Amino acid sequence: MKITSRFTVAxxxxxxxxxxxxxxxxxxxFIASSVSVNPxxxxxxxxxxxxAGIIDVKAGSGGAAPVKDADEITLYDIYxxxxxxxxxxxxxxxxxxxxxxVGKNIHAVLDSHLADAQAAxxxxxxxxxLADLMKRLNVLL
Amino acid sequence: MKITSRFTVAxxxxxxxxxxxxxxxxxxxFIASSVSVNPxxxxxxxxxxxxAGIIDVKAGSGGAAPVKDADEITLYDIYxxxxxxxxxxxxxxxxxxxxxxVGKNIHAVLDSHLADAQAAxxxxxxxxxLADLMKRLNVLL
DNA sequence: TTTAATGTAACCGTTGACATTACAACGAAA
DNA sequence: TTTCGTTGTAATGTCAACGGTTACATTAAA
Numbered sequence: 001m002k003i004t005s006r007f008t009v010a011x012x013x014x015x016x017x018x019x020x021x022x023x024x025x026x027x028x029x030f031i032a033s034s035v036s037v038n039p040x041x042x043x044x045x046x047x048x049x050x051x052a053g054i055i056d057v058k059a060g061s062g063g064a065a066p067v068k069d070a071d072e073i074t075l076y077d078i079y080x081x082x083x084x085x086x087x088x089x090x091x092x093x094x095x096x097x098x099x100x101x102v103g104k105n106i107h108a109v110l111d112s113h114l115a116d117a118q119a120a121x122x123x124x125x126x127x128x129x130l131a132d133l134m135k136r137l138n139v140l141l
Numbered sequence: 142m143k144i145t146s147r148f149t150v151a152x153x154x155x156x157x158x159x160x161x162x163x164x165x166x167x168x169x170x171f172i173a174s175s176v177s178v179n180p181x182x183x184x185x186x187x188x189x190x191x192x193a194g195i196i197d198v199k200a201g202s203g204g205a206a207p208v209k210d211a212d213e214i215t216l217y218d219i220y221x222x223x224x225x226x227x228x229x230x231x232x233x234x235x236x237x238x239x240x241x242x243v244g245k246n247i248h249a250v251l252d253s254h255l256a257d258a259q260a261a262x263x264x265x266x267x268x269x270x271l272a273d274l275m276k277r278l279n280v281l282l
Numbered sequence: 283t284t285t286a287a288t289g290t291a292a293c294c295g296t297t298g299a300c301a302t303t304a305c306a307a308c309g310a311a312a
Numbered sequence: 313t314t315t316c317g318t319t320g321t322a323a324t325g326t327c328a329a330c331g332g333t334t335a336c337a338t339t340a341a342a
Contacts (some may be wrong), residue, residue: 062341
């Protein structure tokens, strides 16, 4: 089971907008050709990022542009913007048997540990900003 | 997107075997009634846990029993035993455009951070043993 | 008014999960 | 050694989510 590629697509999209946005008009078609997906997929991504207040997208004339500063956008912000994980990361079997001592207490015993693991993942994503990625990218260019 | 409930089912199954195993014969049917799933689902879970060397399952006469000590089984061991995540947790869009400076370098820029996030999650799972869960459960009983 | 884009709905095919049925293989006990 | 309860596993069905794609109304600037 994997976390949807919407996430890496969104990161890729933002990098393109922030790095190439001054040089090119960032249309869904342009970005789609960098990511190698259908332009509609990018429009959906742009729509999510816009709703999160990260970028601005112009209907009609076209083009996406930064709103937030790159050092104020973490991977976690992008992860939530595209709704990678809805609530809990771990799926839990429903209706454990309350007649059984294990079934009755499984949530009490397990939930906090699962939440900790999810928090560890998300904290790691919070520690990386788009600006960090741009720095690394500029070294490579 | 969520991590398959096979994981929490497996944890539940092991708790049942380790806590109730001395008192009852732990058949797939018995466990299934605690977890509230089909017995075949439990048999598949038992099969995975057996392959991981965590428990023993007797064909014919029936019943599952511990092999490893509870303090030597981490949540991570269970997570890998039931194959929650195959390799990378994050899905990556395939074929980013190598003609584009962003597409060409997106992996170099992003991969290590995704690996770090996944490692943070998995390390958290490594820090909890089945014995920890049993302790907490015994308090509640 | 034309043109090039966005915004979105609709539909499709694929994949993986979980449920369930069915039955062969097994092993202990009668 | 036959019976009986159980495991092991294949096959099938249903369902949800994803990503791909087409289509087209809407938008804004030239």
